[in-house]
Amino acid sequence: MPIANIPESYLKIGQESPELLVYDFKMTSDVVNSKVNLSMNMFSFLQIGKKQVHFAGTSVAVNKNQSLLLKKGNWLWTELLDQETIYYCKLLFFSEKILRDFLHKHNIQEHESENEIPYFIIKNDRYIKNYLKSLSTLSETSTPFLNNLLQVKFEELMLYLLQNYDENFEKYLYSLISNEISSFKKIIESKVYSNLKLEEIAFLCNMSLSTFKRHFIKEYEISPGKWLQDKRLQKAKELLENGSFKPAEIYFDSGYNNFSNFSIAFKNKFGVSPKEVYK
Structure with a gap:
């Protein structure tokens, strides 16, 4: 875009x-x-x-x-x-x-x-x-x-x-006239549980996607895609375990455009489906 x-x-x-x-x-x-x-x-x-x-x-x-x-x-x-x-x-x-x-x-x-x-x-x-x-x-x-x-x-x-x-x-x-700039890490961790794409988070950091990935790996020693997926899936699991939301209500905010992809990623990580955890 x-x-x-x-x-x-x-x-x-x-x-x-x-x-x-x-x-x-x-x-x-x-x-x-x-x-x-x-x-x-x-x-x-x-x-x-x-x-x-x-x-x-x-x-x-x-x-x-x-x-x-x-x-x-x-x-x-x-x-x-x-x-x-x-x-x-x-x-x-x-x-x-x-x-x-x-x-x-x-x-x-x-x-x-x-x-x-x-x-x-x-x-x-x-x-x-x-x-x-x-x-x-x-x-x-x-x-x-x-x-x-x-x-x-x-x-x-x-x-x-x-x-x-x-x-x-x-x-x-x-x-408004301050010269302070938010730190890279502060921006990243504030967007963990949003549904923003990597490219959009990179933009908020004033970086190209490739530069953003390099900085991320240097800071966290893991790829941004894997890190964000793990964080978001763990949060989704916690919400399902305490009954706060149904699986169909949280897949989008977990960074997935459809429920099927969310369910597959969830099961690959935890060995059970989102619906099984919600029960």
């Missing part, structure tokens, strides 16, 4: 990336685990549909009652239609310069945070809904002062979120 470079792919040919950009993203079919290289921090105001994103050591899912502020970097996005026949979210991109200027202007002091999370969940309350309407009106307006107005709207939004989410939001804002 090709990597989408965002917001570059939304710009006109030859257009340089602006400091602020508003883009209406719409689609009429589901997209699962699309690879996205996000070069700017971004607000994703979900209007219609469902969204799940994976980033390095974590993941998050939201519905149309929530929006996200996402840190720049490599993400896997899953965007799904809900009851309607269209998926729609309004995206607001902002540069690091814009963020630094805002923090400096309002004398917002840096906070130390041990648990750096690359996303911040925002409730789509009445203010946010009205804000998005005003942003849509602004986007439809042709004016030489559009960039200046966008800066005012960006500042308005940030001040509201600071008021609403207090110190938690302040900490998050400073994490």
